[in-house]
Amino acid sequence: MSDSTAARSTALFDRACHVMPGGNTRTSVWHSPHPPYAASGAGCRLTDVDGNVYLDFLNNYTSMIHGHANPVVAEAVRKQLEIGTCFAMPTESEIELAELLCGRAPGFEQIRFTNSGSEAVMMALKAARAHTGKPKIAKCEGAYHGSYDFAEVSLDSAPESWGNADPNSVAYSAGTPRSVLDEVIIIPFNRPEESEKILAAHADELACVLVDPMPNRAGLMPATTEYLQMLRRFTTANDMLLVFDEVISFRLGYGGAQGEFGVTPDLTSLAKIIGGGFPIGAVAGAAEVMKVFDPRQGKPLAPHGGTFNANPISMVAGKAAMELLTPEEFERINGLGARARDGVAKAFADAGVDGQVTGAGSLLRIHMTNVPLVDYRSARATAAQSAALTSVVDYMHTNGVLLAETGLCAISTAMGEAEIDEFIDIFAAALTSTGQPRHAAE
Ligand SMILES: Cc1ncc(COP(=O)(O)O)c(C=O)c1O
Incomplete structure (x- = not known):
């Protein structure tokens, strides 16, 4: 300009x-x-x-x-604005968006809302740790998953730190504690043999593998079916969860990238399109895993608050936007x-x-x-x-x-x-x- x-x-x-x-x-x-x-x-x-x-x-x-100022989304938001924008009580609007999303992908038995994709990834990783009792996570080199410390590791790993060896854990933000890097295992995207070898060496400590089926910052190449199937097989066999980050890739089809690839993860992080242009995030997945958030028996394994979680504006905008899709x-x-x-x-x-x-x-x-x-x-x-x-x-x-x-x-x-x-x-x-x-x- x-x-x-x-x-x-x-x-x-x-x-x-x-x-x-x-x-x-x-x-x-x-x-x-x-x-x-x-x-x-x-x-x-x-x-x-x-x-x-x-x-x-x-x-x-x-x-x-839907581009900007979509009239259907705007009308839904306008109606909600007049009757209140958030309360310290749940609303029917969150059930409606939850039902809509759970109806779109077979792996979405239950869902929980956050305010951003970063928080959704963070809660998915915390849920995986709480469910498995294991501390580490694995993620692909170069993949962006928002700004949670653990999810940022090796986001922009530079050639100087590559060497000839397997991908290593490199800080993205200055000041990232060594202890964070030690808890994150880095695997090469779309390289099934190398990735499986690295995962096998840490299987006892890994809570989950976090993967974006088409990671933008790593190049926007779709994952190969072979790669996703290896991750599905390996995680199931080794008591760890497969977590898809579909914050962007959910727009690939009616059932997201997982619908297109035919691979069902245990947990999925969502955001962006599901909010109709308003702040949102969500973690969706198997009820057996999602129960770490359930408060009915007292403090849940993974407590999760959030002042604006499931706020009605994001819920009604998301529902209107998703119904158009x-x-x-x-x-x-x-x-x-x-x-x-x-x-x-x-x-x-x-x-x-x-x-x-x-x-x-x-x-x-x-x-x-x-x-x-x-x-x-x-x-x-x-x-x-x-x-x-x-x-x-x-x-x-x-x-x-x-x-x-x-x-x-x-x-x-x-x-x-x-x-x-x-x-x-x-x-x-x-x-x-x-x-x-x-x-x-x-
Ligand atoms: C794949 C992926 N995961 C997570 C995030 C973080 O989402 P948010 O910006 O809503 O925190 C993004 C944001 O671009 C993303 O592309």
Whole structure:
């Protein structure tokens, strides 16, 4: 965004810097030299405070599956606003959203709400420890699961710490205690043999394996069926739980990624789309495990409070949003996803530029490399690839398309084929206008 079209955002940023560190309260919306400030959104378009309009392919990091200001969701929220927004009593609205979600995936026998995906992951891991009586967790290198200390380990493990050995536990946030790193075992995503060997060496102490079936930060490559089946078999055989993080991947289909892959975990963390645009998270799973939260016999094994858990605004918005997501609507937006992925691949080929696209369903991620992408290490961009992607993404922002700096894009139900084609046209122009090197003639 050039400064001439960002005067109001610049002024807001200057003001913000006085009261927030770096003017920022959410690392993922940082954009140098400062982000544009949003003014409003309608359907698939977002307008910033300087009047610039963007075709929104980020959708608040995949959560706004219906785009902005969906009238059905807005009406449900409006009605609830008039009769109270939260009480120190449960409401029928939480039962309704719970029933809806438990009806969508066979593994969701019971569910419990939180306010974010981070909390949902945290409660899933605590439930796994409480249920098994074992302390450690295993997770995949490079996978993001929110900001719980244990879930953050090895999120951005850099080549300097790789060596030739198995993935190791590396702190993400400065000051992470050694004791946290010692409790987290890191496995390589989509590498079943290596992962099984590592898990076997710690089986007696592992409460669970936490895996995102299509981890965005590790590259947005879908897990192979072989990988998920190995994890399912191994965890069952070794008295540990299989925990899926479907905070993003639940948008892959009516029954989430687990429905698409045909693998049922013991617990699942959810968030984003299930809140209809309001703060939410949830842990769902087998009743036998979920009973660690049951207070009927006194203090539960895993006590869990939360002032805004299951607040009626998030519940009614989530229900309205999820009801709009019929199997037919998933089929339609997943078809738009395929159209977008095909278009990106064709644009790379037409421009003769190294690159590829990963993802599935209504999600895609752009990579500026031809190297086959399997796991976090193969998908981790080099400095040159990052610089190339930044110039493409900046071009797209300047020309009215919003996507993540990592190349992540999410489609909303507010889009049709015309918006996908608009996105592809601007992406193709970005490849040719930003001076990307062409491959040598064959
Ligand atoms: C896979 C995954 N898990 C957990 C989280 C954390 O969710 P929240 O931002 O709602 O805390 C995210 C957020 O992007 C995520 O992508």
